[in-house]
Amino acid sequence: MNNTLPLAMTVNGVHYEREVEPRTTLVDFLRDSLALTGTHVGCEHGVCGACSVLLNDEPVRSCCMFAIQADGMNITTVEGLSTQRGQMSTLQDAFCEKHALQCGYCTPGMLVSCHALLKDNPKPSPEEVREAISGNLCRCTGYQQIVDAVIYASTAHTAESDAKKASHHVN
Amino acid sequence: MKAAPFDYVLAQDMDEALSLIDQHGPEAKLIAGGQSLVPMMAMRLARPQWLVDINRLSELKQLDMHAKHVLIGAGVRQRDLEFNTQLYQHVPLLKHALSWVGHIQTRNRGTLGGSLVYADPSAELPLSALILNAKIHLQSKNAGAREVLAEDFFLGPMFTAIADNECLSAIEWPIWSGPHIGVAFEETAIRKGDFAMASAACQIQLDRSGVIKRVSFGLGGVDGTPRVFPHLATQMMGQKISDLSMQDIAQAAIQECDPSSDMHASSAYRKHLAQTLLCRATHQAAQMAQGHASTSPH
Numbered sequence: 001m002n003n004t005l006p007l008a009m010t011v012n013g014v015h016y017e018r019e020v021e022p023r024t025t026l027v028d029f030l031r032d033s034l035a036l037t038g039t040h041v042g043c044e045h046g047v048c049g050a051c052s053v054l055l056n057d058e059p060v061r062s063c064c065m066f067a068i069q070a071d072g073m074n075i076t077t078v079e080g081l082s083t084q085r086g087q088m089s090t091l092q093d094a095f096c097e098k099h100a101l102q103c104g105y106c107t108p109g110m111l112v113s114c115h116a117l118l119k120d121n122p123k124p125s126p127e128e129v130r131e132a133i134s135g136n137l138c139r140c141t142g143y144q145q146i147v148d149a150v151i152y153a154s155t156a157h158t159a160e161s162d163a164k165k166a167s168h169h170v171n
Numbered sequence: 172m173k174a175a176p177f178d179y180v181l182a183q184d185m186d187e188a189l190s191l192i193d194q195h196g197p198e199a200k201l202i203a204g205g206q207s208l209v210p211m212m213a214m215r216l217a218r219p220q221w222l223v224d225i226n227r228l229s230e231l232k233q234l235d236m237h238a239k240h241v242l243i244g245a246g247v248r249q250r251d252l253e254f255n256t257q258l259y260q261h262v263p264l265l266k267h268a269l270s271w272v273g274h275i276q277t278r279n280r281g282t283l284g285g286s287l288v289y290a291d292p293s294a295e296l297p298l299s300a301l302i303l304n305a306k307i308h309l310q311s312k313n314a315g316a317r318e319v320l321a322e323d324f325f326l327g328p329m330f331t332a333i334a335d336n337e338c339l340s341a342i343e344w345p346i347w348s349g350p351h352i353g354v355a356f357e358e359t360a361i362r363k364g365d366f367a368m369a370s371a372a373c374q375i376q377l378d379r380s381g382v383i384k385r386v387s388f389g390l391g392g393v394d395g396t397p398r399v400f401p402h403l404a405t406q407m408m409g410q411k412i413s414d415l416s417m418q419d420i421a422q423a424a425i426q427e428c429d430p431s432s433d434m435h436a437s438s439a440y441r442k443h444l445a446q447t448l449l450c451r452a453t454h455q456a457a458q459m460a461q462g463h464a465s466t467s468p469h
Binding site for chain 2 (some may be wrong): 003005022023028044045046047049052056058059060061063064065066069071097107113116120131132134135138
């Protein structure tokens, strides 16, 4: 007991190898061992959704699994949602545009859940957005602006502007 | 809070997992999806010295369609079952129940077997297993395999017939054959996906004229285990749903239950809710049975 185990995983495209105590949750590992503090720890028992990350492209709660269980897997955190380093994704821009955050505590989890939704369903209805974030608690916004932001991000207008921004960045 | 220290073993095959839980008894816990166990360990309600990870065992991932039942491995993720159209055709109740189980993020990890062994009184999958009287396959190192019907499996809140050295390996879900089958699952919670204050579900089969040939229904969250009412269901056979007072039948069902009170809902409110939800579920299932010639997805 108390022994550490070797752990290898890819997070946001970067390969990491570390020693980890088996009882370390995935979220604590991401924050404390990899210094990826974008993912927030809320309730630590699977209720609030603030710690949501993508595990092999599927949204999961990183407080409800031990880091060692993710050995060999591919993780995407909120830091990895944008393909352009130093820029925000269309969805992140839409969150700013539509005031979809106030204190920001739930935001990484909201972004990860909504990012996964838009990947599977690029044109969700407001009801589908509400279903997708039903596992994420927000105590500030009343959720309406979050739903607005996801719908806004899913419109062609923002997709075009994002494409322009991306091409500008390359140039 | 954080979990207490433990030793972790990633089981390579079923034999290894069974040997470890046989050797360490109650000091060892199997972990699959972890959506119940990890929070319990974080709150130190569970404090195993050994954690045996069965997530990567291919033996627990099968999904086999047979003529009279579907056999599903205990380690199949809830989210994978949710999108299986073949399963929906054969065991439609399971699909309806799954949409109420936790949230997308928990269903991506949570397994079918995990929900059954944790046996939360308000959980949807144990209620569905009781309504269909699914057969639960258990394995242990020395005694080999045994099967327990759902009606004998759920003994109390978070308490089942499984022994410390056993692993739930698969669940056999009976297929109701023939046309005019309908299902419904109804639930009320503070937030969708949270623990149900009360839930109700029904599977029904009618004949061409709308007479009930077969029916099974139950309630969740209103007693120490989910509850089914086969004696009340028997009374409904041979009658049309429109000729029955579902209010009276639901009233008789909740009289047999003893819901607890908590900060979210009083016992009386839970009873009221369960009665309403059961009436609604029964009528919805009957409507689906009348509106569809078969149980193919809409």
